[in-house]
Amino acid sequence: MEMTPKQRLLSSIKGEQVDRPAFSPFLAYYFQSLPLEIQQAGELAYLQQMGADPLLRGAVCAYKYRHKVCSVNEVILDDKKIVTWITPKGTLYAEYIFAKKSNTWYLTRHPVQRVEDIACLKAYYEDIIVVENIEESNAQVEQLGGNGLQLAILGIEQKSSFQSLLEFWIGTINLIYFCEDEPELIADLLSVMQEKSRKTVEITANSKVSACISWEDSSTGNISPSMYQEFIAPELSNWCDILHNENKLYVQHACGLIKDLLIPMGKQGVDAIESITPPNTGNVTIAEANRILPTNISLIGGIDPVFLLNSSKSQLEKEAVDLIKTCSNRGFVLANSDSCPPGVDYDKFLALSQLVRTKL
Template sequence: MTRKERLMSAIKGEKVDRPPVCFYEINGLNQDPDNKDRFNIYNDPSWYPLIRLAREKSDRIVLRHIEFKTQSEDPLALLTTVKEYFDEKGSFFRSISIKAGNRTLTRSTRRDPDIDTTWTLEHPVKDIDDFRAWIDLPQSDNVGEPDIAPVLDAEKAIGDSGIVGIDMADPLCEVAELFNMGDYTVMALTEPELFHRALQKVFENKIKKVEAIARALPNRLWRICGPEYACPPYLHPKFFKEYVVRYDKPLIEMIKKYGGFPRIHCHGRIKEVLDDIVATGCIGIDPVEPPPQGNVSLAYVREKYGDKLVLFGNIELADIENMETAEFEKIVISSLEEGTRGEGKGFVLMPTAAPIGRKLKPLTLRNYEKMVEIAENFLY
């Protein structure tokens, strides 16, 4: 099988020659060692062997966020101010402020040259009056047309070595990330009516975008981020049905209407919400974190839900970066055995995340190599 065929067969729950092994965000396309930008960690020579391994050996899943092109004016454009600067250490700061009635909602972020992530320093919604002001902000009814070129370009670039998936935040993700985590949990627990108003606002815009994308790019894998915000320990499991299923199910139905394969991304303690995850209609879930990060074994999820869900996981990044290879090998074999045991749909061996530092440790590279070696020789 080609790597593309292997992935699509696993996603469809069909027979494969062996389980796919994907490095999650490390796909060898997004990581460009020739880009000399100082914020590109992947131009450090320590990354070159892993990038090459991802390109040549991994079953590549390249994710793309879809932007929209519209002729209508953004109703927030005249209300928004952006400030950007670099500090003496070379870190990049951005501040986006939106005038919302008599309040100003500001999100501030920082990006450091040696870390491939963006840190949020200030969240725009800090109290209930900010939240009301955000809900009342205008939004256009015309979402425009999706720019599908990045997906088509990526598919052309990787050929039959993998697939390109669509990356999307759900309504809960967009609303939760307006707050710091403490304020979010208090608001979600104590102001459910207001919280639903916010979720509905996001949903009304998002369902239009999802239909436009799904129609233009049918039969693709999707990753839906955000449901973990309604999992323990952040919220009681009862809120998952209220804040996730209620809004994600119609989005997932729309994706499936056009032949898409919606996968829910949900870190943490998922055991108590697995029935609700299935109720969304999704075809799969990642990363099925093992204890202590999660609270359920891969074997349990495979036994109880393997006939309903394709499983992606469940190799902890911390193990890849820190565990001696002889011990790490046992973890990989266990995941492969648990993820494919008995009857069920597909399984994709995959880490829970990816390294974000400029220097990749030799141990980390050896453990990625071991993942490929074991997967290539694994027999059902």
């Protein structure tokens, strides 16, 4: 019997038998480049039109958060943006610059620069109140029905606490120094941050969503395997325990240089790793991930975004067939990894959709 897209995606993430391989391209950056009328119709309609199984990453959120006394202000002057966080312990600010070509704001100054700023960030998190948004998220799940699968977002910063310090709040270099020079301050800060993010997971676990995701962007480009195991893996393992107790699945988004992080990821309790990215964008092929990871962890991705852009349809189809065969021993969702470059020929999506439906 033919499965619904939701059934097919859930079974793929669980590593269960499916009627055919699941296919769901990751349209980040690509979809925003499409004509306005297509964007207004929505990503779901676009995925359905091409015959994909809509895996809507981060599409619902079962919680909201607000502040008791802290405030956040944003000022934009031409191509520069300044965001300010006013806390009882002082003020933090970040600076951005806008790149028109990529339509993206790039962070140029991390908010936490000095040891004294750590207390400000801690105060900001202590001030956060996490509240339920379950009624709205449940309505979204019910509205989608079997037509796709939403991966509900988790975390105050939509990722683990340490990863948010690494990427945004502090930055790689200063964070490493602070971990060495001020370990107690960082530990106290992480404890508060993790408590708030854990609340988002607990709320989500009691909603009707079936699976969750966080934008970990895990990569040895900015964290060592030992630091990952010390600071990130324990928090994500706790999230997995909470979700699994309520029969929810956890998918970890990891689109960077993750080859040397696969073993600790495999021990966290994750159900799937999303955006497995081969060279040159990433550093691990699906075949390598398949050899390294336990077979109870499903894989999502495998097609390098640059290859998707530059390959012929016949080359792309051959690559897809090889990926699907490689993962015949585990759950797998065929997708491009990391992002999708604007300019990819729509016919390539149609070719992949047709491939999984009729040619395997």
